[in-house]
Each structure stands twice: as structure tokens, then as C-alpha cells.
Amino acid sequence: MSRILIVDDNDTLGSGVVLMLQRMGHEGVAVTSGPEGLERLKAQPYDLVITDYRMDEMNGLQVLEAVKVQSPETDIMMMTAHGTIEIAVEAMKLGAVDFISKPFPYDELRLKIEKVLEFQAARRASERLGEQNRYLREEIDGRYNFGEIIGEAEQMHSILAAVRKVAATDSSVLIYGESGTGKELVARAVHYQSNRSEGAFVKVNCGALPAELVESELFGHEKGAFTSAIRQKKGKFELAEGGTIFLDEIGDVPLETQVKLLRVLQEKQYDRVGGEQTLDADVRIVAATNRPLKQMVEKGAFREDLFYRLEVIPLYLPPLRERRGDIPLLVEHFMVKKCEEMNITLKRLTDEAMMGLARYPWPGNVRELENVIERTIVLSDGEQVDYQDLPLIFDEVPVDRERQGTGGSIALNERLDEMERDLIARAMDEANHVKTKAASLLGIKTSALYYKLDKYGLE
Ligand SMILES: Nc1ncnc2c1ncn2[C@@H]1O[C@H](COP(=O)(O)OP(=O)(O)OP(=O)(O)O)[C@@H](O)[C@H]1O
Ligand SMILES: [Mg+2]
Known part of the structure; x- marks a missing residue:
């Protein structure tokens, strides 16, 4: 059973769809404005939002954008009036999963909803797998490929000696160094030379943790713990069980989050958000920063108690210009x-x-x-x-481009093709089969349109 929210100022249509959803075995709720819909979404999670485009207060695209921010796991379908292909295109660009043009027979909507939910289930399953795979892959990459640490300079020799010594312990390590000096490389070396090397090395980019999600990221959450918690999720500490957690950019952690970290470091225990039982944290902490933490402590920007927990063993990586x-x-x-x-x-x-x-x-x-x-x-x-x-x-200093994994499954590609075909067919209709006009409705080159018409056999 999925939960679906309909946003449409025409309440006859809304209640009709709700009835249909009930018959499909789903739970449907209809509201008549964007703000009302967002209120509902705040109170309870929804798997799918179906929104009309033309409404007072907020239009459908604004609803779409707000839902994306408020509840990223929720899919959105756009209802557009006939003759508004640009809005369907815009909605897809902004991340809608599908669109339907009004007026439509209920059956058409039913099929579309079925497809979206099917696809959503597949995507969620694959995300769960992907999450597990990512950690597996990171572990394998890390284990065999964390690479040699190159350096004959005196400073590097003493760092490597310190890494060997500290690897044998469970002490917290704090690595200082400018950007690009090899902090992560050294953190991995600490892990893979330790007797925790069979456990995972889990990296947390502390600078990128959104304040509202910190606890759920670090400690995980139970299903239903908050609105968008559609399923249980393991936190980084749980994933690192028996291994090492690498708190990168620790100097960027806001004070309120520092308190939360302090608790787990002190008590070696944590709770999943919304969880009943307290879990033990069997992890080694390695943290890294390019900021002067000690000075930050003096200025009150970093908690002193947390600082001393982290900086049991400090390692200073020299900038390259100091070891030419x-x-x-x-x-x-x-x-x-x-x-x-x-x-x-x-x-x-x-x-x-x-x-x-x-x-x-x-x-x-x-x-x-x-x-x-x-x-x-x-x-x-x-x-x-x-x-x-x-x-x-x-x-010119080269830009640091993070390599990003290319995800995407066959199912996704098929789905995208299908939607593209649909949009093109509609645009051709609306343009009375004048290709230059259809192309401009779609915002693509006419040559691209020719190619796609051919690809989808639409001629
Ligand atoms: N001593 C070294 N020998 C070989 N490769 C190194 C060394 N130091 C760094 N590297 C390589 O340089 C790159 C940057 O290193 P790393 O990511 O560990 O740096 P960092 O200090 O974490 O940087 P940032 O602050 O930008 O995150 C990596 O590809 C790493 O493998
Ligand atoms: Mg780094």
C-alpha cells in the first residue's frame, strides 16, 4: 500500500482520484492548494504527490520544487492542461517522474500510477543494494588500492613511523594538513595497518552534513522516526562497526553537532533516531582538518572537550612546498x-x-x-x-573535480526513454507535425528532433 497525495483546486477531480486509489489498494488524500499539500507532507510521509499545474497561491512547478526539498524520497507527477507541453518539459527537468495531460480517463492515470510505484519500489531496492555495494566497493578499493605513500622527506618518515605505532592501538587520531596533503591517504593507512582492517573504513564528510540530518546520518534512524524516514537506515557509526570511522573536515562541524559527537566518543554508545535500544560503538575514530583546531577552541568555535577526545594522537602533514x-x-x-x-x-x-x-x-x-x-x-x-x-x-590552479560515480540502471534508462518518447509525441501533436516548431517547444535542436523521431519510430 502506498500513500498518495493529490493537489488540485478542483475537488471533484481530487475525490474521484482518491476513490480510485482506494480501489487500487492505496491510501489517497486530496487537498486543494499547494500550501495545504505541503502541510500534509510535513505531518506524514507520502510516496507520491500528484499535482495540478494551474492553481492559486502556488503553481504545480512551485509545489514540485518545494516537495523535492521537503521530502526528497517522494515522487511527483504533474497534471497539465492540454496545450502546455512546456510545463511538462519543465516539470521533467525539475525532476518530476511523469506527467499526464488533462482531461484524462481514470484508467490512464491508474496505469501511470502503477508504473511510477513499481519503478519506485525497484529504485528503492536498488538504492539499498547500492548503499551496501558502495561500502563494499570502497572497502575493496581502499584495501587494495589505497596506494603507496610517497615521501623521503624527514617529516614523512616520522609520520609513517607514527602511523605504524598508532595502528596497533585503538586511540583516536587527528590528522592536520592543508588541502591535498594526503590526509585521507594517511587515515586509510592507519585503518588498513590496524587489526581493524577486516572491518569497514567509513568516511563522513562532516563539512557536508546538513544540520537537520546529522543524527540520522551518523547514528541511523528507525522507520517512521520522522516524516521522510520511510525505512530503517543504518548510520555511519553502525556501518563502521568493528572498523574505523573517518571524520573528514572535522573543523567544519557546527557546535550543536559537536555535542552529539562528543556523546558517542565519551560513552561509546549511541541511539538510532527514534530507536529504543542503545547501540555500542566499536569503532576507531580518525579525524582530519585543514583548520587550526586549537585556535578554534580558544575562540570558542570548537568544543574543548571534543578536541581532547579527538586529538589523542596528532599527526601533522607538511605542505608540499616544505618538502620540495x-x-x-x-x-x-x-x-x-x-x-x-x-x-x-x-x-x-x-x-x-x-x-x-x-x-x-x-x-x-x-x-x-x-x-x-x-x-x-x-x-x-x-x-x-x-x-x-x-x-x-x-x-591557474586546476579545479579540483571530485570524481562522481555514474549510477543509473537499465530500468531508469528505459523509463527515461519512454517519457522522452511521450513528450516528443505530444510536442509533435501540438505543433501540428511542424518539426521546427516541435523542436522549439521541446527546447532542442531540429537535428536532434530528427534523430529522436527516428530512434522512437515516430515518423
Ligand atoms: N604522500 C603521497 N604519496 C602518494 N600520493 C599521495 C600522497 N599524498 C597525497 N597523495 C594523493 O593525492 C591525492 C589527495 O590526497 P588526499 O585525498 O589524501 O588529501 P587530503 O589531505 O584529504 O585532501 P583534501 O583536504 O583536499 O581532502 C590523492 O589522490 C592521494 O592518493
Ligand atoms: Mg580529504
Whole structure:
């Protein structure tokens, strides 16, 4: 049984749909305005919102956007009047799962709802799997691929020695270092050299934790604990059970969240949000920051008690410019690595190019160096890399682009194709089969439209 909310100022239509939903075995609620719908959504979770476009106060697109923010797990279907293809297109762009044009026979709506709910169930199942897979994959990547820590500088030797020593304990480790100095690499080394290496290494990007969701992210929640808690969810501490939790960017954690962290570090216990039983936290804490935490404590921006819990063993990673002797080693290391990854013959740097790299200040440290090498390999022709092949780096720091996993399943692609086909067919109708006009309704090039008409056999 799913819960569905209808938003339409025409209450006859609303109650008709509610009846139909009941017969389908679902629970339907009809309201007559956007604000009213959002109120309902605040009180209880819904799997699907079906909203009309033309309404006073809020139109359907505004409802859509508000629902997306308020309840990301809820799907949205748009009802549009005939002749408003642009709104259907806009709704799809903003993330609606489907649309239906008015007037429609109930059967058409019923089929669409069935499809959306089916797809939703599949998506939720695959998200659950994906969540598990991601951790598995991260673990495998981490275990076999966390890579060598390169560095012959004195500072690096003492860090590696400290990592070996601390790995044997369960003490909390706090890693300081500018951006790109290898904090995560060292955190992984601590984990994989420890006797917790069979457990998971779970990274928490503290800077990106939304304040309202902190507890649920860290400690998990029970089904129904709050409006959008449609199912039980494990928190990061639970996922890291028996392993290591890596609190990245710990200096960015707001004070109110610091209290919550303090409790689990002190008591080694936590509760899922909405949970009855208290769970034990069998995890080692490794935290990292590029900010001067001690100074933040003095200024009152970071809790002193939390600071002392975290900084049992401090490790300071030096910026690359303070260990320039390691630059040639790192360059060599990344040249080999990147050429192998890209499957090309190893390129060589001229002495001048190497000197250029050794002189550069590297504000983005090792990460920047890695990016520069990768870029140079891609951009330079031939097997030799000359000083001229590198000039960019002196006037421009490469952007740090986080690599993002490409998700998406076959089901999703099929579904998108189906919706695209539908939109195109409608646009062609509305444009009386004048292709240039249909293309402009859809906001695509006419050539693209030709291609798609052919692809979907719509001619
Ligand atoms: N000593 C090193 N030897 C080899 N590779 C390194 C070294 N230090 C860093 N790297 C590589 O540089 C990149 C950045 O390192 P990492 O992500 O650990 O840095 P960070 O300090 O966490 O950076 P940020 O603050 O930007 O998150 C990674 O690809 C890492 O493998
Ligand atoms: Mg990092």
C-alpha cells in the first residue's frame, strides 16, 4: 500500500482520484492548494504527490520544487492542461517522474500510477543494494588500492613511523594538513595497518552534513522516526562497526553537532533516531582538518572537550612546498600511474619541465600535482613533456573535480526513454507535425528532433 497525495483546486477531480486509489489498494488524500499539500507532507510521509499545474497561491512547478526539498524520497507527477507541453518539459527537468495531460480517463492515470510505484519500489531496492555495494566497493578499493605513500622527506618518515605505532592501538587520531596533503591517504593507512582492517573504513564528510540530518546520518534512524524516514537506515557509526570511522573536515562541524559527537566518543554508545535500544560503538575514530583546531577552541568555535577526545594522537602533514625534495618522486610516481591507467607508453619529462614543477608553490599540494600530471599527459602530444607543455599551472590552479560515480540502471534508462518518447509525441501533436516548431517547444535542436523521431519510430 502506498500513500498518495493529490493537489488540485478542483475537488471533484481530487475525490474521484482518491476513490480510485482506494480501489487500487492505496491510501489517497486530496487537498486543494499547494500550501495545504505541503502541510500534509510535513505531518506524514507520502510516496507520491500528484499535482495540478494551474492553481492559486502556488503553481504545480512551485509545489514540485518545494516537495523535492521537503521530502526528497517522494515522487511527483504533474497534471497539465492540454496545450502546455512546456510545463511538462519543465516539470521533467525539475525532476518530476511523469506527467499526464488533462482531461484524462481514470484508467490512464491508474496505469501511470502503477508504473511510477513499481519503478519506485525497484529504485528503492536498488538504492539499498547500492548503499551496501558502495561500502563494499570502497572497502575493496581502499584495501587494495589505497596506494603507496610517497615521501623521503624527514617529516614523512616520522609520520609513517607514527602511523605504524598508532595502528596497533585503538586511540583516536587527528590528522592536520592543508588541502591535498594526503590526509585521507594517511587515515586509510592507519585503518588498513590496524587489526581493524577486516572491518569497514567509513568516511563522513562532516563539512557536508546538513544540520537537520546529522543524527540520522551518523547514528541511523528507525522507520517512521520522522516524516521522510520511510525505512530503517543504518548510520555511519553502525556501518563502521568493528572498523574505523573517518571524520573528514572535522573543523567544519557546527557546535550543536559537536555535542552529539562528543556523546558517542565519551560513552561509546549511541541511539538510532527514534530507536529504543542503545547501540555500542566499536569503532576507531580518525579525524582530519585543514583548520587550526586549537585556535578554534580558544575562540570558542570548537568544543574543548571534543578536541581532547579527538586529538589523542596528532599527526601533522607538511605542505608540499616544505618538502620540495619529494616533488620529483611524486611526479615520477604519478607519471607511471597515470600512463598505466590511460594505457599509454610512459612519457618523459625534460629537466626543464621537472625544474618548473619543483619551483611551483603547489597551493593545492599533492592533489594539485596529481591533477597537473594527469592533465599534462592528456594534453601533450609525443612522448616528451617539455617546460612549454606546463605553463598553465603557473597562472591557474586546476579545479579540483571530485570524481562522481555514474549510477543509473537499465530500468531508469528505459523509463527515461519512454517519457522522452511521450513528450516528443505530444510536442509533435501540438505543433501540428511542424518539426521546427516541435523542436522549439521541446527546447532542442531540429537535428536532434530528427534523430529522436527516428530512434522512437515516430515518423
Ligand atoms: N604522500 C603521497 N604519496 C602518494 N600520493 C599521495 C600522497 N599524498 C597525497 N597523495 C594523493 O593525492 C591525492 C589527495 O590526497 P588526499 O585525498 O589524501 O588529501 P587530503 O589531505 O584529504 O585532501 P583534501 O583536504 O583536499 O581532502 C590523492 O589522490 C592521494 O592518493
Ligand atoms: Mg580529504
